[in-house]
Amino acid sequence: MSAPSVDESRAADAALRDVANAHRPIAWGRWLLWALVLIIATDFGWIVANNENFGWPVVAEWFTAPSILRGLSVTLGLTVVAMVIGVIIGLLLAIARMSDDRLLSSLAGLYIWFFRGTPLLVQLIFWYNLSTLFPQISIAIPFGPTLASWDTNDLITPMTAAIAGLSLNEAAYMAEIIRGGLLSVDKGQVEATDAFGMTRARALRRIIIPQAMRSIIPPTGNQLISMIKATSLVSVIAMADLLYSVQAVYNRTFEVIPMLMVAVIWYLLVTSILNVGQGFIERYYARGERGAGGDKAPARAMEEAI
Amino acid sequence: MNVAARDSAAAASAAVAPLVRARNVHKSFGANEVLKGIDLDVAPGEVVVILGPSGSGKSTFLRCINHLEAIDRGSIEVDGEQIGYQLRHGRLNKLSSRAIAVQRRKIGMVFQQFNLYPHMTALENIIEAPVGVHGQDRREAVAYAMDLLARVGLSEKAPAYPRQLSGGQQQRVAIARALAIRPKLMLFDEPTSALDPELVGEVLNVMRDLAGQGLTMIVVTHEIGFAREAADRVVFMDGGIVVEEGRPEDILANPQHPRTRLFLSRFIDTA
Ligand SMILES: Nc1ncnc2c1ncn2[C@@H]1O[C@H](COP(=O)(O)OP(=O)(O)OP(=O)(O)O)[C@@H](O)[C@H]1O
Numbered sequence A: 001m002s003a004p005s006v007d008e009s010r011a012a013d014a015a016l017r018d019v020a021n022a023h024r025p026i027a028w029g030r031w032l033l034w035a036l037v038l039i040i041a042t043d044f045g046w047i048v049a050n051n052e053n054f055g056w057p058v059v060a061e062w063f064t065a066p067s068i069l070r071g072l073s074v075t076l077g078l079t080v081v082a083m084v085i086g087v088i089i090g091l092l093l094a095i096a097r098m099s100d101d102r103l104l105s106s107l108a109g110l111y112i113w114f115f116r117g118t119p120l121l122v123q124l125i126f127w128y129n130l131s132t133l134f135p136q137i138s139i140a141i142p143f144g145p146t147l148a149s150w151d152t153n154d155l156i157t158p159m160t161a162a163i164a165g166l167s168l169n170e171a172a173y174m175a176e177i178i179r180g181g182l183l184s185v186d187k188g189q190v191e192a193t194d195a196f197g198m199t200r201a202r203a204l205r206r207i208i209i210p211q212a213m214r215s216i217i218p219p220t221g222n223q224l225i226s227m228i229k230a231t232s233l234v235s236v237i238a239m240a241d242l243l244y245s246v247q248a249v250y251n252r253t254f255e256v257i258p259m260l261m262v263a264v265i266w267y268l269l270v271t272s273i274l275n276v277g278q279g280f281i282e283r284y285y286a287r288g289e290r291g292a293g294g295d296k297a298p299a300r301a302m303e304e305a306i
Numbered sequence B: 001m002n003v004a005a006r007d008s009a010a011a012a013s014a015a016v017a018p019l020v021r022a023r024n025v026h027k028s029f030g031a032n033e034v035l036k037g038i039d040l041d042v043a044p045g046e047v048v049v050i051l052g053p054s055g056s057g058k059s060t061f062l063r064c065i066n067h068l069e070a071i072d073r074g075s076i077e078v079d080g081e082q083i084g085y086q087l088r089h090g091r092l093n094k095l096s097s098r099a100i101a102v103q104r105r106k107i108g109m110v111f112q113q114f115n116l117y118p119h120m121t122a123l124e125n126i127i128e129a130p131v132g133v134h135g136q137d138r139r140e141a142v143a144y145a146m147d148l149l150a151r152v153g154l155s156e157k158a159p160a161y162p163r164q165l166s167g168g169q170q171q172r173v174a175i176a177r178a179l180a181i182r183p184k185l186m187l188f189d190e191p192t193s194a195l196d197p198e199l200v201g202e203v204l205n206v207m208r209d210l211a212g213q214g215l216t217m218i219v220v221t222h223e224i225g226f227a228r229e230a231a232d233r234v235v236f237m238d239g240g241i242v243v244e245e246g247r248p249e250d251i252l253a254n255p256q257h258p259r260t261r262l263f264l265s266r267f268i269d270t271a
């Protein structure tokens, strides 16, 4: 055989072996699984939609009723306010907990121990009934003169009791989440900010917290969603949140399941929106990561192991 | 630096106050005494290379100079100010962390692991301290940062994130970042030890340029070649003390102390 023809066949072989033209094997098992899941899901949806006991017309009638929407706005408002206060106090607690100052870190530890160790429901009732423990709240110099004083009953409305209870409880959980995030940042980063003469506050704000965010956000998303549902606890102290408004209706009409479906759908709707938001925020803080699939690599390893 | 310049620097060092003056520096980690009385003067414009076996306390000493580690005994002065402390009315007071931060602002540092901010681009990394700490005008800082990037040969990498750069490129950005604060003193802690062999040269080239431009540098490294070409003085440390110091041609070619000789013999192949 002459040399050129060998070269030609090599070239043809190389073209055939070019992975750019490769075909994927058809994953029959995967397609079958998809089909099965779709059939079951459609069937289940069909059954639920046609089940008269769910009372879909009632659901539709009440879904956007003024009293329900008012309850929804209370739920959302409480969630936002309690979460914002919780995150701020939580950040301060996390920093205090990690400080070299023994007093500061013990106080933060004590706070976290107490608020994580007692049921939220008990804390809410406690705040609501604060006036029985302390009829007066005053600002005073310890063992000295009183500067200002209020009746506890004027201060603690269902609203303030709900905000205090939810946010102080949330702060304890957020403190641990934020502390975990701060610990996840490479020590060399702290060293670099020190070497460049940054103040602690600036280093936290510009360098440490933005990097900690990557591990803070997913559990914070969890907390936010738990919080939306935890707000339903405030119905015990007569706050008219979403669940309370729904209950108010079915106590009159006895349409328990349809009214609960109204609440369930609203809760799911709100959490879905939050999930989308979380995705955006996560992508923002993942900038600078090499390759888009980098974060999925651990999951892929798990999948293959299974 | 050429010989004439070095001699003039040495002559100047006799007249001009040293930029760095370390006296009897001791440092322990628990029971482990790492520095056992280090004395070292560095004149303005001088390039000092610290050599020594692993664990001899080189990094620790370097980190004491900008007070990343607090020393237990002795004193360190940089540019006429005692680092971490202030002498007032015959009393030595410890400075607040804020005041120490201010002292560090004239000292640039380059780390073995680069320690670039991963969530910022190369350009943002470089202007972070000038704008945020030194209060420089942002436009000016960006212009100077682009200048520095050009000097380290990375003009086109300004918008790249650290993870998109090779190790050598990251370290060059880190050097530019340290230069951006216009430091009086630069500290390098094994700047090439984390790099693949073929990337070491590009970083050393940048450092050689800086040495030639009269920047005061203290460099901890295992690159004997760099010490020979760029250093004004070589300091050999072992066991927490300075065993021997002098001009590179003397120390490297003709070491007096047996421990120096033993250490250098390991580099004969690579040097
Ligand atoms: N933060 C620390 N806590 C406890 N021990 C430490 C600490 N930092 C350093 N050491 C110890 O101090 C000694 C000197 O360390 P150092 O890093 O200064 O050595 P080195 O000369 O830089 O060595 P190398 O060439 O390996 O970098 C070592 O024995 C090390 O274990």
Ligand SMILES: [Mg+2]
Pocket: B058, B059, B060, B190
């Ligand atoms: Mg070291």
